[in-house]
Amino acid sequence: FAGSWGKLRGVCVTAWEMGRSDPRKIVFSAKMGLALMLISLLIFLKEPVKDLGTHYVWAILTVVVVFEFSIGATLSKGFNRGLGTLSAGGLALSMAELSQLAGEWEEAVIVASIFITGFIITYAKLYPTMKPYEYGFRVFLITYCFIMVSGYRTREFIHTAITRFLLIALGAAVCLVVNICIYPIWAGEDLHSLVAQNFMGIANSLEGCVNRYLKCVEYVKVPSKILTYQASDDPLYSGYREAVQSTSQEDALVGFAIWEPPHGPYKMLKYPWRNYVKVSGALRHCAFTVMALHGCILSEIQAPPEKRRVFRSELERVGNAGAIVLRELGNKLEHMEKLGTVDILCEVHEAAEELQKKVDQKSYLLVHAESWEIGSQSKEFQHPQDFLTLNVYNDENKLNKWKSCNAAVLDQGSLPMSRSWDSGNVNMGINFIPPDAVPEGESKTYENASSLALATFTSLLIEFVARLQNLVDAFEELSEKANFKDPVEQPPTA
Amino acid sequence: FAGSWGKLRGVCVTAWEMGRSDPRKIVFSAKMGLALMLISLLIFLKEPVKDLGTHYVWAILTVVVVFEFSIGATLSKGFNRGLGTLSAGGLALSMAELSQLAGEWEEAVIVASIFITGFIITYAKLYPTMKPYEYGFRVFLITYCFIMVSGYRTREFIHTAITRFLLIALGAAVCLVVNICIYPIWAGEDLHSLVAQNFMGIANSLEGCVNRYLKCVEYVKVPSKILTYQASDDPLYSGYREAVQSTSQEDALVGFAIWEPPHGPYKMLKYPWRNYVKVSGALRHCAFTVMALHGCILSEIQAPPEKRRVFRSELERVGNAGAIVLRELGNKLEHMEKLGTVDILCEVHEAAEELQKKVDQKSYLLVHAESWEIGSQSKEFQHPQDFLTLNVYNDENKLNKWKSCNAAVLDQGSLPMSRSWDSGNVNMGINFIPPDAVPEGESKTYENASSLALATFTSLLIEFVARLQNLVDAFEELSEKANFKDPVEQPPTA
Numbered sequence: 006f007a008g009s010w011g012k013l014r015g016v017c018v019t020a021w022e023m024g025r026s027d028p029r030k031i032v033f034s035a036k037m038g039l040a041l042m043l044i045s046l047l048i049f050l051k052e053p054v055k056d057l058g059t060h061y062v063w064a065i066l067t068v069v070v071v072f073e074f075s076i077g078a079t080l081s082k083g084f085n086r087g088l089g090t091l092s093a094g095g096l097a098l099s100m101a102e103l104s105q106l107a108g109e110w111e112e113a114v115i116v117a118s119i120f121i122t123g124f125i126i127t128y129a130k131l132y133p134t135m136k137p138y139e140y141g142f143r144v145f146l147i148t149y150c151f152i153m154v155s156g157y158r159t160r161e162f163i164h165t166a167i168t169r170f171l172l173i174a175l176g177a178a179v180c181l182v183v184n185i186c187i188y189p190i191w192a193g194e195d196l197h198s199l200v201a202q203n204f205m206g207i208a209n210s211l212e213g214c215v216n217r218y219l220k221c222v223e224y225v226k227v228p229s230k231i232l233t234y235q236a237s238d239d240p241l242y243s244g245y246r247e248a249v250q251s252t253s254q255e256d257a258l259v260g261f262a263i264w265e266p267p268h269g270p271y272k273m274l275k276y277p278w279r280n281y282v283k284v285s286g287a288l289r290h291c292a293f294t295v296m297a298l299h300g301c302i303l304s305e306i307q308a309p310p311e312k313r314r315v316f317r318s319e320l321e322r323v324g325n326a327g328a329i330v331l332r333e334l335g336n337k338l339e340h341m342e343k344l345g346t347v348d349i350l351c352e353v354h355e356a357a358e359e360l361q362k363k364v365d366q367k368s369y370l371l372v373h374a375e376s377w378e379i380g381s382q383s384k385e386f387q388h389p390q391d392f393l394t395l396n397v398y399n400d401e402n403k404l405n406k407w408k409s410c411n412a413a414v415l416d417q418g419s420l421p422m423s424r425s426w427d428s429g430n431v432n433m434g435i436n437f438i439p440p441d442a443v444p445e446g447e448s449k450t451y452e453n454a455s456s457l458a459l460a461t462f463t464s465l466l467i468e469f470v471a472r473l474q475n476l477v478d479a480f481e482e483l484s485e486k487a488n489f490k491d492p493v494e495q496p497p498t499a
Numbered sequence: 500f501a502g503s504w505g506k507l508r509g510v511c512v513t514a515w516e517m518g519r520s521d522p523r524k525i526v527f528s529a530k531m532g533l534a535l536m537l538i539s540l541l542i543f544l545k546e547p548v549k550d551l552g553t554h555y556v557w558a559i560l561t562v563v564v565v566f567e568f569s570i571g572a573t574l575s576k577g578f579n580r581g582l583g584t585l586s587a588g589g590l591a592l593s594m595a596e597l598s599q600l601a602g603e604w605e606e607a608v609i610v611a612s613i614f615i616t617g618f619i620i621t622y623a624k625l626y627p628t629m630k631p632y633e634y635g636f637r638v639f640l641i642t643y644c645f646i647m648v649s650g651y652r653t654r655e656f657i658h659t660a661i662t663r664f665l666l667i668a669l670g671a672a673v674c675l676v677v678n679i680c681i682y683p684i685w686a687g688e689d690l691h692s693l694v695a696q697n698f699m700g701i702a703n704s705l706e707g708c709v710n711r712y713l714k715c716v717e718y719v720k721v722p723s724k725i726l727t728y729q730a731s732d733d734p735l736y737s738g739y740r741e742a743v744q745s746t747s748q749e750d751a752l753v754g755f756a757i758w759e760p761p762h763g764p765y766k767m768l769k770y771p772w773r774n775y776v777k778v779s780g781a782l783r784h785c786a787f788t789v790m791a792l793h794g795c796i797l798s799e800i801q802a803p804p805e806k807r808r809v810f811r812s813e814l815e816r817v818g819n820a821g822a823i824v825l826r827e828l829g830n831k832l833e834h835m836e837k838l839g840t841v842d843i844l845c846e847v848h849e850a851a852e853e854l855q856k857k858v859d860q861k862s863y864l865l866v867h868a869e870s871w872e873i874g875s876q877s878k879e880f881q882h883p884q885d886f887l888t889l890n891v892y893n894d895e896n897k898l899n900k901w902k903s904c905n906a907a908v909l910d911q912g913s914l915p916m917s918r919s920w921d922s923g924n925v926n927m928g929i930n931f932i933p934p935d936a937v938p939e940g941e942s943k944t945y946e947n948a949s950s951l952a953l954a955t956f957t958s959l960l961i962e963f964v965a966r967l968q969n970l971v972d973a974f975e976e977l978s979e980k981a982n983f984k985d986p987v988e989q990p991p992t993a
Contacts, residue, residue, distance in 0.1 A: 023626060030625045038617030039642070045613050045648050049606060061652075062556070068636055074625075090729050112543060123532030131568075132517060132525045143563055144516045146535070158555075232969045233780030234746075252728075253747045286727030297791040297959070305965055306958075359949055361596045364792050368951070371865070454855055454961070457862070460951045461958040467948070468567070468798055475726045 020297040032188045037072055040183040044068050044176060060168045067176030072184060075192035077261030079184050082140055083177045084264075089144030090173055094166040096122075097152035101162045115153050122149050136288055139261055192261035193278060197339070199255065200285045203248035204335025205291070207292045208328040210244030215324030217241065218462060219317055221310045227303050241299055245292045252289075255282050270341055273488065280483040287472075287479035291331075294469040301462045308459035312370050316463065319360040323466050326353035330473060334480055337492075343484045345492040350473055357470040364463050371460040393488070503966055526682045531566055534677040538562050538670060554662045561670030566678060569686035571755030573678050576634055577671045578758075583638030584667055588660045590616075590808035594658045609647050616643050629746070631754055686755035687765055687772060691833070693749065696777045697742035698829025701786045702822040704738030705963070708792040709818030711735065712956060713811050715804040723795050735793055739786045740987040744781075749776050764835055767982065774977040781966075781973035783826075788963040797957045797988035802953035806864050810957065813854040817960050824967060828974055831986075837978045839986040858957050865954040 024031045033275050048061045071086055104114040123146060129135060130142040152169070156162035230237035237243060248332045262278040265271075313320075337344065363372070483489075518525045542555045565580055567573045598608040623629060625637040644664070650656035724731035756772040759765075783801060807814075824847050831838065858865070926989060977983075 019626070020622065024622075030622065034618045034622040034625070037621040038614040041617040041644055042610050044613040045610055045644060048648050049610075049651070061648065062645055065648065066641055069641045069644070116536050116539055116543075120532040120536040123535040124528045127531040128514065128518075128524065128528035131528070132513070147560055147563045149557055150535055150539060150563070154542055154555065154559065157543070232784050233777045234783040234975060235777075235780055237726060249743075251745065252744065283727045286729055290726050291729040293787075293790055293794065296787055297794070298961060300787065300791070304962055306961070352655040364948070364951065368865075371862075371951070371954070454858070454958075457865070457954050457958055458859065459952045460865070462950075464800075464951055467800070471799055479727065 018080050029188075029190050033074055033190060036183050036187055039187070040068050040072055041065070043183065044179050047175065047179070050305070051168045060165075060172050063169050064172040064176035064179075067173045068180055071177055071180045074190055075195065075258075075261050075265075076185055076189050077264040079180060080264040081137070081261060081271050083181065085138060085141035086173065086177065089141040090170055093145040093148035094152060094170060097149050098155070098162055098166055098312050101153065109166040113159070115157055119150055119153060122146070168489050189268070191265055191268060192258045193265050193276070194269070194435050196255060196258040196262050196278060196281055199251060199258065200288075201335050201339040203285055203288055204253060204331050204338065206244035206248050207288060207295055207336065208244075208331035210241050210292075210299070211295050211331065212324055212328040213241040213244070214295060214302060215320055216464070218298070218302055219313055219320060221307075221313060222302075223304060223307065231303065241302075241441050245295050245299070245446075247298070248285075249289055249293050255285055271487075277483065277486040280479075280486055284476070284479045284483050287476040288331075291469060291472045291476055294472060295466050297465045298462065298469070301458060301465065304458065306454050308462065310456055312456060312459055315367055315370060316360065316363060316459070319356070319363045320463065320466065322356040323353065323360050325469060327466075327469060327473070329353075335474065337489075338480065338483075341487070341489045342492050343489045344477070344481060350477060353470055353473065357467050360463060361467060364460070368460075371456050504688070510641065523682075523684050527568055527684060530677050530681055533681070534562050534566055534673050535559070538673050541669065541673070554659075554666050557663050558666040558670040558673075560672055561667045565671055565674045568684055569689065569752075569755050569759075570679055570683050571758040573674060574758040575631070577675065579632060579635035580638050580667065580671065583635040584642050584664055587639040587642035588664060591643045591650070592656055592660055595647065595650050606651070609651055613644055613647060616640070620626075657704070663707065683762070685759055685762060686752045687759050687770070688763070690749060690752040690756050690772060690775055693745060693752065694775050694782075694830050695833040697745060697779055697782055697786075698825050698832065699736035700742050701782060701789055702738075702825035702829065704735050704786075705789050705825065706818055706822040707735040707738070708789060708796060709814055709960070711812060712792070712796055713807055713814060715801075715807060716796075717801065718797060735796070738922035739789050739793070740857060742779075742786050743783055743790070745779070749779055765981075771977065771980040774980055778970070778973045778977050781970040782825075785963060785970055788959050788966060791959045792956065792963070795952060798952065800940045800948045800952050802949055802956065806950060806953055809861055809864060810854065810857055810953070813850070813857045814957065814960065816850040817847065817854050817964060820850045821960075821963060821967070823847075828970065830982075832974065832977075835978075835981070835983045836986050837983045838971070838975060844971060847964055847967065851961050854957060855961060856955070862954075865950050 044064050048064065067086060071079060071082045073082055100115075100118050102112050104118065126142050126149075128147050130139055135142070148169075152162060152166050155165050159165065227240060228237055231239065231242055234246075236246065259278050259282050262276075267273055267276065330349055333349060336342075421422040538558050542558065561580060565573060565576045567576055594609075594612050598605050598612065601608040620636050620640050620643075625635055629636070637950060642663075648658050649659050653659065722731055722733060725733065725736055728740075730740065753772050753776050756770075761767055761770065824843055827843060830836075
């Protein structure tokens, strides 16, 4: 008893939590109860259809089936139900007339027609582009079979068809009135906020990735949920994963939103809902580089911390500027504001160029010249500047070829080239033998690889910035088509 | 008339194509027609339930609603329908008894109970984990309202409930017999082949990316469908996109597959269907690097062709070996074979190490030393080997700092460093001013960036190889749990 009491309490707490996080769910449930209550009352009062016969079940069925969470879904289902019923009713009535001509064989003709209709309708339903009308096809089949069978039994084909249609219309009317007039829930609004939310998720992921990369935080063990692309609590991961995964949700919402009449801030016939999906797609295209940045953190080959530190301020600046752009775009999308005259990408482009220049100047940090096959040797450095600490490699010349002169210098004081792969995450990936156990040649190969990993990170970050333009273009197209309002206040810098 | 004739022909051709590409759809449609025919015949013959009343509509409804494409979906819907009907029937009967005690207020009690039930059931339905039982909740509501309303009108609560249940059972029985006994279509089989197909798609994408990168084929204009992550015909893109996008399909299929009894090659209670999804997730984790490789082809900053050529054979080897591994895993998964004793990753790891070594030896190709801030100058090369053509940069020393000695040599003859970004794709991304128009300093920055792009490509390719281990692990777990057969023939090299 105590156990079931505890469970009951648990259920109540969960229900309460769900209601608090999204009160619309409570409202919707109450609306559903109300619609069912209304239809039962109408049936009891025999209003407005006097001669219900036993067809009242159709009114109840219609309410339960058509009453959906969003207005768009309700309208689309109602339309499907109406169209399916009407066309099937028409076909059934004419088939009934025809089958009566068959005399003795009437029953056989009816059964055969049911088989043929069942085959054709089911086959058509399976065609991919017919998916939104799936429910209509089902209703068609039910109606057709029902009218054929019940008409044959009662000889009241027309009466059956008409009463049934009236009751379905009654159920649909109750649905629509209750659902639209009382606290309507719009699929379009959901789509709008879902896209805005994706912006925030990716901004958080991006910022998190760059910060984490600079702090050299590594996964002790990469969670297997990430390795198999399942949902996980990891904030870096869930930010972009949700944005990437929301495609099917967006497709469903946009399919409903286009059914919705102009309302609230979406005062416009043919509101460009598909452009929201397009913006979200462009955002996803950016998210894939964030995903690849996260891959650098997950990777086994890790760039040495001291080299990351060299590019710290530039990387940070790009990461922050990128996140700011994403958040600003997300905010503007949420509040339906146009971009304004200031170039939103100005700062992030500058930051990226700075990073690019820094990489250019310091690209010697990204390679190890020791194993180069070519070049000359010259170990005398002229005028070593006092702020530079030179760190000249011993040339082992194992390849017995001319090696290039090589000056790897860190301008943050003398930091030894650490064998950073030691601290790397080795639970996944190629089974590289730990460097202590391998000949010098191999260990250097991985030392080089670890430095190039930094080049990969910066390249990906710059690629992310490059993709922002495409996102801004998609946003501008949306803001034009959807008539977003002009930004209220010009920033003082403009 | 000619127009509609043409349209009709078009529809017929489409229908024929659909049937040819998946004959199961024809079979399924015929089965649906057959089931409807059977249930109509049973109603005409008044078998096996003599006193149908007007409840026969429930049998038809059940057939149309429960008859789904796969056995798993049919069973799960049938279970939902049965459970919903039974529990709602029980509740409705007891509520009917209670409401009769209310005397005059009976009608009010019934209507109020409908409201409360409607509210609670709808609210429970909205809880995320209840999604698979959504249909059951709907059936519950329909049944409850129907029994309450029709019982009040006819005073035959129990008779209504029982007849209705019998007819639903009849409909479900016809469904199950027809669907399972005649050419059953299994969701598990679909899941199995979907996962195998994803392997092939990613293998093709990988191979295509590497080949295309080496051939320096660029997009004249990146298709906007790729930029907004919509479905497109591009073979490189669709290969990985389909694999990444198939999550929701897999989730649906696995939800049905667990309902299916052991059958065909899946002779096992509690067959590990979820492990197929896990393998597919691990594959997706690899696919993300292929996605990033494709990103290198889409990118504005492109590595110069002559430098790509230096790494040609190594990149090709890794790409081919990786694709071979994916195809072999896909084949083994399709034919349910274990991996065997030979290390499937041996060749691809070797190839990756070779690539890594080559990058190590030639990493001077990936950077431009011109803009280095440090180092010494030494332009006299000692003993230039005759097979090396030296290509010494003019040092313009615009930063007025000491530059490093720099010897960029291509071992494929003297190829000038081309300004490869000219041919790059500039319709997306940062609005870099074309190099001809910018000061020398900036154009060099991008020259450097373009060389580092090659480093990014190789790093990503090596990261792809690293992630294969995780995939092989997931595959091995599946092959153990699902009792895959041992490989028939040992390769001769073993």
